Amino acid sequence: MGRRRKKQPSTSDVLLALPWWMLAIGSAASYLIFHNILPATFAANPFLGIVVMMIRGLAWVPALLLAFFAVLSYLRERSQQADARLGPARNEPAMRPRPVKAPSQSARSTAGSDAPNATPDATTPHQAPTQAEATPPQSWTLEAIKSLEWKRFELLCVQYYEHMGFTVKTVPHGPDGGIDATLYKAGVDAPVAVVQCKAWGKPVKVEQVRALGGSMLAHKVKRGVFWSLSGYVGNPVQEFSESAGIQLLDGPAILERIRTLDAEKQAALLAKVFEGDYRTPSCPACGVKLVARNGKSGPFWGCTNFRAGCRYTLQMGRSA
Numbered sequence: 001m002g003r004r005r006k007k008q009p010s011t012s013d014v015l016l017a018l019p020w021w022m023l024a025i026g027s028a029a030s031y032l033i034f035h036n037i038l039p040a041t042f043a044a045n046p047f048l049g050i051v052v053m054m055i056r057g058l059a060w061v062p063a064l065l066l067a068f069f070a071v072l073s074y075l076r077e078r079s080q081q082a083d084a085r086l087g088p089a090r091n092e093p094a095m096r097p098r099p100v101k102a103p104s105q106s107a108r109s110t111a112g113s114d115a116p117n118a119t120p121d122a123t124t125p126h127q128a129p130t131q132a133e134a135t136p137p138q139s140w141t142l143e144a145i146k147s148l149e150w151k152r153f154e155l156l157c158v159q160y161y162e163h164m165g166f167t168v169k170t171v172p173h174g175p176d177g178g179i180d181a182t183l184y185k186a187g188v189d190a191p192v193a194v195v196q197c198k199a200w201g202k203p204v205k206v207e208q209v210r211a212l213g214g215s216m217l218a219h220k221v222k223r224g225v226f227w228s229l230s231g232y233v234g235n236p237v238q239e240f241s242e243s244a245g246i247q248l249l250d251g252p253a254i255l256e257r258i259r260t261l262d263a264e265k266q267a268a269l270l271a272k273v274f275e276g277d278y279r280t281p282s283c284p285a286c287g288v289k290l291v292a293r294n295g296k297s298g299p300f301w302g303c304t305n306f307r308a309g310c311r312y313t314l315q316m317g318r319s320a
Contacts, residue, residue, distance in 0.1 A: 039055055148278055
């Protein structure tokens with residue numbers, strides 16, 4: 001799935017691609033090794049006394065370096081999760097939400113703040129676009145794929161690889177750790193590839209591709225696939241993907257691969273992916289469909305699990 005490797009990533013690239021918790025463990029382990037284990041090993045040799053003192057005195061250097069990269073990795077992961085769920089907006093499909101009436105005075109007084117920061121239960125719900133208003137596509141087109149909300153786009157990815165004969169494991173909802181799907185071949189316990197999907201309206205940058213590379217390294221998987229509806233930007237993306245064994249697929253490439261399936265599988269995939277409400281965005285934390293609401297700043301999407309503690313909201317016109 002990946003292209004021929006040309007250029008190896010730098011040490012800093014590899015470290016930044018690792019999960020922060022792995023770097024934190026490495027920091028503590030390195031300090032223990034250089035401050036305690038190695039000096040104790042060489043202590044019996046009187047000729048290595050100076051070496052022992054140097055090792056112990058400099059034990060903090062690799063530990064501090066790994067801790068620094070752990071902090072950077074943690075901040076990058078948090079930023080990527082925010083970008084993936086609240087970040088790049090894409091053009092909405094032809095169907096737009098209906099105009100809504102201003103909230104009632106009682107709703108305004110209860111809300112106490114502007115949407116989407118206002119509590120969803122304290123705002124006036126309005127009618128969201130219903131599936132009856134949007135006729136499901138009858139064939140595979142790029143426009144049809146772009147009309148999918150982010151969770152249905154991930155479902156498309158999973159269903160495609162299942163039709164290709166892979167066993168696919170996914171993360172239902174919540175943080176995915178940089179992986180949306182893990183692919184297995186029949187009779188093989190170890191994964192053969194991992195996949196990340198971004199239904200963004202703007203091209204993916206190298207940071208997201210590096211995150212997939214870090215996940216590949218952590219899970220000891222040599223092949224990765226990145227699905228991005230809007231493509232990729234910058235030479236570093238191409239260079240890193242080639243060196244890390246990651247195949248980059250944009251919207252047209254995804255459509256091309258779907259159309260290589262036989263007609264029966266294409267029809268089954270189309271029916272499954274576009275079944276029911278495939279446009280209303282889902283809550284990335286809970287996995288449930290969001291509810292259209294109206295606040296002082298205009299219409300927005302809110303999670304139905306607000307009373308259970310989920311505060312996720314999304315401005316209409318943006319992708320989750």
